[in-house]
Amino acid sequence: MASSDNPYEVAYTRERSARLKAEQLLEDKARELYFKNQKLEESYKQLKQQQALTMQNEKLATLGTLSAGVAHEINNPLAFVLSNLESLPVYKQAFMQLLKFNQGCINDSSMPSQFREELKQLIEREDLEFLSEDMSGLIDDTVEGIQRVKEIVQNLRSFSRTQGSDYVEADLLEGISSTIKLLNAELKNSVTLKLDLDPLPRIVCNPNQLNQVFLNLIMNAKHALADSSKPLIKVTTSVCDEIIHIRIADNGCGMPPEVLKEIFVPFYTTKPIGQGTGMGLAIAYGIVRDHGGKINVRSQVGRGTVFDVELPVSSDMRKTDTDRIGTADV
Ligand SMILES: Nc1ncnc2c1ncn2[C@@H]1O[C@H](COP(=O)(O)OP(=O)(O)OP(=O)(O)O)[C@@H](O)[C@H]1O
Ligand SMILES: [Mg+2]
Numbered sequence: 001m002a003s004s005d006n007p008y009e010v011a012y013t014r015e016r017s018a019r020l021k022a023e024q025l026l027e028d029k030a031r032e033l034y035f036k037n038q039k040l041e042e043s044y045k046q047l048k049q050q051q052a053l054t055m056q057n058e059k060l061a062t063l064g065t066l067s068a069g070v071a072h073e074i075n076n077p078l079a080f081v082l083s084n085l086e087s088l089p090v091y092k093q094a095f096m097q098l099l100k101f102n103q104g105c106i107n108d109s110s111m112p113s114q115f116r117e118e119l120k121q122l123i124e125r126e127d128l129e130f131l132s133e134d135m136s137g138l139i140d141d142t143v144e145g146i147q148r149v150k151e152i153v154q155n156l157r158s159f160s161r162t163q164g165s166d167y168v169e170a171d172l173l174e175g176i177s178s179t180i181k182l183l184n185a186e187l188k189n190s191v192t193l194k195l196d197l198d199p200l201p202r203i204v205c206n207p208n209q210l211n212q213v214f215l216n217l218i219m220n221a222k223h224a225l226a227d228s229s230k231p232l233i234k235v236t237t238s239v240c241d242e243i244i245h246i247r248i249a250d251n252g253c254g255m256p257p258e259v260l261k262e263i264f265v266p267f268y269t270t271k272p273i274g275q276g277t278g279m280g281l282a283i284a285y286g287i288v289r290d291h292g293g294k295i296n297v298r299s300q301v302g303r304g305t306v307f308d309v310e311l312p313v314s315s316d317m318r319k320t321d322t323d324r325i326g327t328a329d330v
Helices: 007-107 113-125 128-159 172-187 207-224 280-290
Strands: 168-170 192-197 203-205 232-240 243-250 294-300 304-312 327-329
Touching: 007 113, 007 128, 007 280, 113 128, 168 172, 172 192, 172 207, 172 232, 172 243, 203 207, 203 304, 207 232, 207 243, 207 280, 207 304, 280 294, 280 304
Parallel strands: 192 232, 294 327
Antiparallel strands: 168 203, 232 243, 243 304, 294 304
C-alpha cells in the first residue's frame, strides 16, 4: 500500500502542517503584538511629555494673566508713592531750616530764657537732631526700594505682554552685537567670549525685546561662571529649515534637573535674596513665545548650560499653540 494511501499518515501530515501553520501564525501575531506594544509605549511616553509641556505652558499662561492683573493694580499706587517720595526731600529742607532757626534761638541770649529752655528740651526729647540726620538715609532707602518694586512691576508687565509691541523688520545680528557691546565692560575682564555668528535673514520682530532676551541669557551665563577656572561664553547663530537658532552656551556650574524644570517660572531664582529677581528667564520665555519661537535648554551640573533660542524666519510660521513652547532637557 502506498504511503499516501495510509489514512493515518494522511491525517498525521495534515495535522502536522496545520500545527506548523498555527505555530507560524502565533509567532507572527506575537511579533506583531510586541511591535505594537513597543509603539504604544513610545506613544504613551510622547503623550506624557506633551502633557507635561502643555501643563507647563498652561501654568505659565495663567501666571501671565495673573501677573498682568497684579502689575496693573500695583502700578497706580506705585506711581503716587513715587511722586510723594519726590516731595519729601523738599519738605525735609524746610524742616531743617526750622531746626537750624530753633538752634539759633537757643543760643541767642536776647531770647527769653524759659523759651530757650523749652525749645532745647523739645529738641532733645524728640531727638530732632538724630531725626534730621536719619531722614536722608530713610528717604534714599525708600526711593531705592520703590524703584526696585517699579522694576519688578515692569518685568511682570513684559512677561505678561501687556505692553504694546513694535514689530519692525530687523537684523538680529545687529541686536546681538549691540547687546554684547553693552555687556563688554561687564564681561571683558572675567569671561572669554567666543562668537561664531552666521549671517541671519532679516525678520519682522520687536528687536528691543529680543535684545532683552539675549541680555538676560548672557548675564545668566556670566553669573553661572562665577567660580569657573576657564570661564567661556559661546554665542552661535545659524539658520536651519527656516528657523533661526541663537545659541548661548557656557561652561559654568550647570543645573540639576530640579532647578532646570523651574527656570521659566516667574520669580524662581537660586540667587541669594536681593541679587536676582528670578524674572530674567520668565521674561525671555514670554518674548520668544510672542515671536512664535521657543527656548530649548540643556544643562549638566559642573559642565555647563546651552540655551538655544529658536525663532521662525517667516511670521506665517508663528503659532501660539503647544507646538512651540520652551523645553528644558535634563
Ligand atoms: N546659564 C545658567 N547656568 C546655570 N544656572 C542658570 C543659568 N541660567 C539660569 N540659571 C538658573 O535659573 C534661575 C532663574 O534664572 P532667571 O534669569 O530667571 O533669574 P535670576 O538670574 O535668578 O534673576 P535675575 O534674572 O533677576 O538676575 C537662576 O537663578 C539660576 O539658578
Ligand atoms: Mg537672570
